[in-house]
Amino acid sequence: MVKAVRMHQVGGPEVMVYEEVALGKLGPGDVLVRHKACGLNYIDVYFRTGLYPQALPAGLGMEGAGIVEAVGEGVTYVAVGDRVAYAGRPVGAYAEARIMPADTLVRLPDSISFETAAAMMLQGLTVQYLFHRTFALQGGETILFHAAAGGVGLIACQWARAIGVTMIGTVGSDEKAALAKAHGCAHVINYNTENFVERVKEITGGKGVPVVYDSIGKDTFINSLDCLSPLGMMVSFGNASGAVPPFSLNELASRGSLFITRPSLMSYTAKRSDLETMAAHLFSMVESGKVKIDIHQRYPLSEVAQAHQDLEARKTTGSTILIP
CATH class of the missing domain: 3.40.50.720 (NAD(P)-binding Rossmann-like Domain)
Structure with a gap:
């Protein structure tokens, strides 16, 4: 069992419940990731309010970074002990640990911390595709x-x-x-x-x-x-x-x-080769110092309701992360 944020109905920040959930078993192609940090993004509000429907009860969150603790049969992209990060479906990043499809994960360079990764993956990959694919700026x-x-x-x-x-x-x-x-x-x-x-x-x-x-x-x-x-x-x-x-x-x-x-990020990262190319570009921009990731808010995962309230009230700036 692990602690995770779940919602049993759609609505305001109060519908999010911090509770124990079962991890389940690893299937072929699956990976168990122990989160060190999770990202907070406005798309999470769309899922919470039901603007983007999903079957209930459900988790929330689309971005995280951590360590691979176990891998299922046939996994080749990552190995136990790897530092990894991700952004996108399946929803459910607000958790101490979770089972993820291996092909959604990218290895994290040692030069980028877990907190920085959790703060930048969804937002940074979004800027990458907006500027270089949706309308290719020269x-x-x-x-x-x-x-x-x-x-x-x-x-x-x-x-x-x-x-x-x-x-x-x-x-x-x-x-x-x-x-x-x-x-x-x-x-x-x-x-x-x-x-x-x-x-x-x-x-x-x-x-x-x-x-x-x-x-x-x-x-x-x-x-x-x-x-x-x-x-x-x-x-x-x-x-x-x-x-x-x-x-x-x-x-x-x-x-x-x-x-x-x-556009949506998930469409642009649907092909594994595109995800790897986009992530490599993002990592290089951050490692070069041309893009610095500013984490202006940190909340314990158990205080996710307050984080959502501040986000919707436009009290936040820069990136926000949740710490399991």
């Missing part, structure tokens, strides 16, 4: 990135600077603006005191940007379209303010034949 572009002081945002600020991209970031307070600026965001807009559409047009000389990366959703979607130049790409990769409501495709045509995509 350097020299000016982009708009919402929630620039969040976990994904602070990684994006540094990554953009490293590859020669001018990032315009939006935030909700002057404190968050200073944080984004300190991490390499070239232009920071406080959307509570400034009109971000007008500021983007001002910064770009009226041209707009070729791509908008938006994890906010409902509150920023239409205005984000107005920030794009003709033939620009709207990348909607989250719903922190709620799901984007239905809209007419004419909204894209009237603004200059815009493109739109709704």
Whole structure:
């Protein structure tokens, strides 16, 4: 038996229960991972509230780092004693230990700590695919990135600077603006005191940007379209303010034949070869010092409800981890 966070119904942070669960038996291709740290991400809220449905009772969490304690038949990617990390399905990372499919794990370099890995895998891999596959930045572009002081945002600020991209970031307070600026965001807009559409047009000389990366959703979607130049790409990769409501495709045509995509990390890492390539790129960015992972909040796993409350209240910045 191990301690894990489970929910027996969907709802607010109070539905998460810290309880003992049975690990079960290793099947072919399975690995037992003893967690040293687990990541907290906004997608966890979507599962908790039922926006992303799953059979109940269920675990939560999609990111963790730890040590392989046992392997099932046919496992070749990792061995007992390996330091490993992961991000993605199956859900259930909020636990002292868990059984995972071996092909979802990557070996962790000795230079990267368990806490850093748990704080960066989902968010860092997200920035990797957003910048290099969803809309492949070459350097020299000016982009708009919402929630620039969040976990994904602070990684994006540094990554953009490293590859020669001018990032315009939006935030909700002057404190968050200073944080984004300190991490390499070239232009920071406080959307509570400034009109971000007008500021983007001002910064770009009226041209707009070729791509908008938006994890906010409902509150920023239409205005984000107005920030794009003709033939620009709207990348909607989250719903922190709620799901984007239905809209007419004419909204894209009237603004200059815009493109739109709704990507997810799991699609980009579905092939083992892609996962390994993306993880290697992320590790190299962190090991080089071009991207530093800022862990601004640590909570005991037993206090996960408070962590969710702070996340939803937008009290957190940078990355947050849970310690089993």
